[in-house]
Amino acid sequence: MAPYESDDSTTAADADELRAARRKKAARYVVPVTVVGVAAATIGLVPAIADSGSPDLPRISAEQLIQKIAESDTEQLSGTVKITTDLGLPNLGGLESGLMSGATQGGGDGEGSAADPTAKLTELASGTHTLRVAVDGPEKQKLSLLEDAAEYSVIHNGKDVWGYDSGSNEVYHSTSAEGADAQQDVPATPKDFAEEALKSVDDTTSVTVDGTAQVAGRDAYKLVVKPKQSGSTVGQISIAVDSRTFTPLKFTLTPASGGAAVVDAGFTKVSFDRPAASTFDFTPPKGAKVTEEPAGEKPSGEAAPGHRAPKSEDDLAKSAEAEGFKVLGEGWNAIAVLETGGEGVPSGGEVGGDLGGFLDSLGDQVSGKFGEGTVFKTRLINALITDDGKVYVGAVTKDALVKAADAGK
Known part of the structure; x- marks a missing residue:
């Protein structure tokens, strides 16, 4: 059965409620942890x-x-x-x-x-x-x-x-x-x-x-x-x-x-x-x-995320593989790709409250060959979360993230 697809015992309303709950969980944990984690890595220099x-x-x-x-x-x-x-x-x-x-x-x-x-x-x-x-x-x-x-x-x-x-x-x-x-x-x-x-x-x-x-x-x-x-x-x-x-x-x-x-x-x-x-x-x-x-x-x-940086690009690739993600590109344009296995993050309007304001202030809706997604941005780290649950994150521009997602499609 496809994700969130209803069966005889699950109503459409139940499915919507389940989808919203999972989105909130993703927004609460994936987005802030990604942003703060990479920031912490930067601070630890x-x-x-x-x-x-x-x-x-x-x-x-x-x-x-x-x-x-x-x-x-x-x-x-x-x-x-x-x-x-x-x-x-x-x-x-x-x-x-x-x-x-x-x-x-x-x-x-x-x-x-x-x-x-x-x-x-x-x-x-x-x-x-x-x-x-x-x-x-x-x-x-x-x-x-x-x-x-x-x-x-x-x-x-x-x-x-x-x-x-x-x-x-x-x-x-x-x-x-x-x-x-x-x-x-x-x-x-x-x-x-x-x-x-x-x-x-x-x-x-x-x-x-x-x-x-x-x-x-x-x-x-x-x-x-x-x-x-x-x-x-x-x-x-x-x-x-x-x-x-x-x-x-x-x-x-x-x-x-x-x-x-x-x-x-x-x-x-x-x-x-x-x-x-x-x-x-x-x-x-x-x-x-x-x-x-x-x-x-x-x-x-x-x-603590990024407390110890890998010593080389080979180490970075090995570390990424051990943590369940891969790295695209090299040098300053390296982008980490994570498979969350879930649905993407909703807009702030779908969530509401403090969390909704947080998402609205950070997120830009984007689309490309990969489909659709949301780019969450800071002055240093940007993260693209696609609607199919992939996360692309790095110290790169929004356009670079979209390009990487298109290439990985």
């Missing part, structure tokens, strides 16, 4: 903030600067980072809190934790936030998200990864048999972040050194990375690199459409001294609710 001055530094080529970043042995630092993210998303109102609540509760099972990093750190996908960071090698890192009347921290110390939300007095704890596994679940060093960003440097990329700047009181070189291909929503990426340690201090991603940066993040204060050992100590406060990661499951942070 490297810190940055406003620069000043143009210090006089020895000349260096882009190739030399990239090599210096790769060879940098910085393993200790601490400081304050300010990050602003502007994806151009509308104000979701109650929908946003509902989605975050659902994520915190593990999809609605009521057994989640407000201190779970998977849900908490998605807050960095929008607005302006202040973070405190500390790093002492691959075994010890700490990141604290400073809020108006509370603080949220993720601490990695050896095998232990702790998440603590002071507002709710909740603690999330996970362990790993090997410290290397745990390291993947918390923010890595700035060197790691830079390596993630520079994996895009290939034949489809232009890389130059564009002068100098001062960031957090330190002299830095400005490395500019741009797509050579047309069709990408990325205008350029600018990374300010400390001239003495060659540690990235500043990251700014500007969209091809112009205007304010999509991501502007970086150090306002930084020190390369070893942080005090006590920085990474953590004991659950008295009376705190402690949630332990279930045995046999990977720590929650590892599930």
Whole structure:
């Protein structure tokens, strides 16, 4: 029987109700998760903030600067980072809190934790936030998200990864048999972040050194990375690199459409001294609710979308295959294709309420050889969901998504 086709025991009204329910579920989970997930991947590149001055530094080529970043042995630092993210998303109102609540509760099972990093750190996908960071090698890192009347921290110390939300007095704890596994679940060093960003440097990329700047009181070189291909929503990426340690201090991603940066993040204060050992100590406060990661499951942070980018296009293809989707194109124009096996997402008019407003503000109806669908757009990531349930998503234009869907028909 075809999907939603009625039989003797199912009325046309029942079928319509079932169709609407499935559409709402797709809209609630597929669209926001796709947009926020890829945004999170973009944020996880490297810190940055406003620069000043143009210090006089020895000349260096882009190739030399990239090599210096790769060879940098910085393993200790601490400081304050300010990050602003502007994806151009509308104000979701109650929908946003509902989605975050659902994520915190593990999809609605009521057994989640407000201190779970998977849900908490998605807050960095929008607005302006202040973070405190500390790093002492691959075994010890700490990141604290400073809020108006509370603080949220993720601490990695050896095998232990702790998440603590002071507002709710909740603690999330996970362990790993090997410290290397745990390291993947918390923010890595700035060197790691830079390596993630520079994996895009290939034949489809232009890389130059564009002068100098001062960031957090330190002299830095400005490395500019741009797509050579047309069709990408990325205008350029600018990374300010400390001239003495060659540690990235500043990251700014500007969209091809112009205007304010999509991501502007970086150090306002930084020190390369070893942080005090006590920085990474953590004991659950008295009376705190402690949630332990279930045995046999990977720590929650590892599930965060795009937290670790594949190291090459071959790795990307293998990772995509393992996750049940494929990748079309290469370089900056790569598009992920997912088969949801369901019906496409409706217009906001069919849904109504906060969710309807969200869909109307993001979606453009499109058609082509593939049929019909809806493109959900931000200033960086666009996603086409076809009426037969396929999802095409990437940092590419609407036209590029339609072209890919037509080619895949």
